[in-house]
Amino acid sequence: MAVRDINIDNTPLSEKIAHTIRNNIIKGIIKPGERLVEPKLSEMLGISRTPIREALRLLEMEGFIDIIPRRGAVVTTLTRKDIDDIFIIKMKLEPLASRLAVDNLEKSDIDRLKELAAKMEAGSAKGVTQMINWNYDFHNIFIYKCNNDRLIRMLDGLQQQFKRATVYSFTTEGRTKKVNEEHLELIKAFEKKDSDSVEKIVETHVYNGWQFIRVQFEEVLTQI
Template sequence: MSAPLRLSEQLREAIEEEVATGRLKPGTHLDEQELAERFGVSRTPIRETLSLLAGEGLVEIRPRRGAVVATLSPQRLVEMFEVMAELEAMCARLAARRAKDSELGRLQDLHTRCAQAAQAQDPDAYFYANEDFHQAIYAASHNDYLTEQAGALQRKLRPYRRLQLRVRNRMQRSLQEHAAVLESIRAAEPEQAALQLRNHVVVQGDRFADLLAEMRQFEESPVSP
């Protein structure tokens, strides 16, 4: 049984989720007092939480302005997705060599969840199932350090990976790519699994243009209460 999360870690997860879902958009000022009142805590754990988020790169601490949700430049975003693609390719390569039958079964279950969400045209359900699918590949690599690094970068990119799912037909294409990755891992084909997962994650060409278009709409659109 896992140990309970510290308050600052619980708050970090809650604020991460608000960034990923768009409630807290890039450039938003994070007022310590407002956050403390909203979460029903003192300012001390909020300050600790903002420090954790700054360490992850999700928050920037700016002179005279305090904490704001980080805004990534297009070039920085491309660079991060390039690194993410290589980390995940390594995970897939190792998973194809090391995955246990139980882990293959979990990957199949998560792929089914993704398929159900895509069939229902539910991008939120797909986002969470997709996230679990990728994390299951990290775990199946049986390399704890690699899993930690991939997970850390995945957290930084959560809002942008979520935005990609707004692009027309992206869920269905993502599902097809998942199927190919899963088949290569199941068939113990390390290089093929790595290639397929790298191509699935990297954002280039039309995919990058589509993501930038979604980012503009995301930043301009009002947030639902």
């Protein structure tokens, strides 16, 4: 990994660093379990430790690394089986949460869903991490309104690894557009309080994401 790998544009430096490290993790150049040491990264990239520290926080939010006290940043593992296991569970539990949320969503919740959908449609200069976080917030609105604490905890447990898998969606323009279309369709169903449609839309949405991510993951592996 070298400073020449980072493209020069208007993207914040921390996001450029995160992008470089993220790609190297995906391609297997940086291995699962490997430590990312700030001073070493600073020396390799020829930049200060502050943007590197910010980049590592972004990668932690996406689930690519864990920041462990007295050990620092350690790369997590994501396999084909991880992706399948995550989405098999998510495809069953999240539609249920959405159905349970239908009668609990208030106008302010619908307005927030619309706001997030509009932000995702417009895109972000902050890059893929911001898109992932907006998508995370969008789904959490109806998950947390399902009013089932056990179901919420189960879905929370998937979120970090799910964020990592979701990176593949928001680095591809075609899928990003489709995600936005599916989100808008879901908002309309919530407004109509159509529980059957809401559940079906979320199930299809999660399944489409799963299949797309599987293809993208396999394509990355063939490049290694």
